[in-house]
Amino acid sequence: MTTENMKEEIRQYILTEFLPGEKAANLRDDTPLRTSGILDSVATLRLVTFVEERFGIQVEAHEASVENFDSINSISAFIESKKTGAS
């Protein structure tokens, strides 16, 4: 899967689950998710579960942090680092 496809899947999930009715163009790759209140703690847990199941990675509790989950960019970078075993 390309990075762009991965970002698109994450974007669609967030739009459907947490921003119903929003245009895809308004949720940019760098839009803050946690610090803006788009994702609260419960929503983040659901997103983490989605990421684990969809992309076949295991997210440790301390990794579900604001740094790793504050934008589509940071989430996709985190998934790629897990897949290549860099983290």
Added chain:
Amino acid sequence: MSILHLCNYLEASASRFPERQTAIDPDGAALTYSELNDRANRVAGFLVDRGVRAGDRVGLVLPKNIHALTILFGVMKARAAYVPVDWSSPADRIRTILSDCQVSAVFVDSRRFDVADVSDTVIVLDQNLDEARNPSELKSFPWETVVAHAPYSADVEARHSDDLAYILYTSGSTGIPKGVMLSHRNAVSYVDWCTEVFQPTEFDRFSSHAPFHFDLSILDIYVPIKHGARVDLIPDELGKSPRELASFIAANKITVWYSTPAILSLIAEFGQLNKFDYSALRIVLFAGEVFPVKQLRKLTTKWPSPAYYNLYGPTETNVCTYAPIPLPIPESRNEPYPIGWACSHCKALVLDPDKQPVSQGEEGLLYISGPSVFSGYWARPSETAAVFIEREGVPWYNTGDVVREDPADGFIYVGRRDRMVKRRGYRIELGEVESALYRHPAILEAAVISSPHPELGVRIICYIAAQEISRPSIVDMRTFCNDHLPAYMNPDVFIFVDSLPRTSTNKINYQALIQMFNSA
């Protein structure tokens, strides 16, 4: 007659169990009973020297830790009332609350200097205080100065059961939070009921999951301290992480857990509970909202040995009814558990709109009387008068909750007739969300409704009419609400419309909006 005062609990335990641990932070910082009592005396000494007097209010804008716990007792030993606020809330909301009750001193985390201007006496807490971030023009005192102050020797005889102990602010329908005033008598009568029912000992370990501005914290703090038990303080971040909480409860051998159903559902769902040993856990308490039976069944299957209780009570009454949950929960059961019978220190009545008792089994509003019922809202006499009736010579508080009485199970919660909803245990007045939305420059009209949701319990839905040319995106609205409302009030759904439906008298037609949402 003995004086009912929360500080008496600490002082009695400090003399019975001076060397026992009273409270512990997850990072390992701990205090013994004698240390907590001594430090609280020093906090009181500092406050009294700064002019804080009996009946004054002192604000806390702090994350939860052993220092914040010390401050609660220090404030009460000075015969003042503590006012804890959500330290992560928007600055405007914190300022509104602390100005409303005119605090004479405030304890702030150094990251919240932005709200420190509400008082002339500001005490700053930060373990890694950066001098450069401590502006010299602010009249502030470091925490180290406060805990090094000469201890106050309280005149115990001067204490009064009706002294205010704390003020907890809840959502207000006009957009301004209102302060619920609770006295020492109110809290002590409730804590003493907990003793009777839960039989705590000095060997118990209580969890403190709720933040101090949330009324669940009263049991978490004062019941263990009354009995010389230990309280394990759970800070915000850990409190939101079900996986880490699951291992925390096992590793710390927690014996009494108390939280909202929301976090217990997440622990059951994500906690991987089969990996740990929970043999120490003897009681699980939940309150604040309805526990969906499916989720409760999942939890009780994984944790089969503790005793479970559903506790009910608005902030205004403390817990006033309770129901033990018989296990196992049958597979066939779908309806939520009742809120049960009145606690022994309270009386409950179900009245119709004419304030006459309903026949058994009929729906009506639940009224509560007893020593744990609050005395009023801070500086709001008309709102206070509106929630009380007098009957047989005593005041009864109208909870606003519609219930019916079942002869076998006690009271069954039915719902609300006003615009208040419960979400994650917090009360939300939908009018307060509307007030925040109206502060957005592009918004012409806003109306907020709630809708039940199988997993989230309840969702908050905003209908918004905005100027077409400057209509904000949903991402913009979520960010705007994040800046103007506490996180638990941030709406789930934003829907833009050209105009809001109106009734024949030109009021917003909420029923039409609910129908629109349900049929969409």
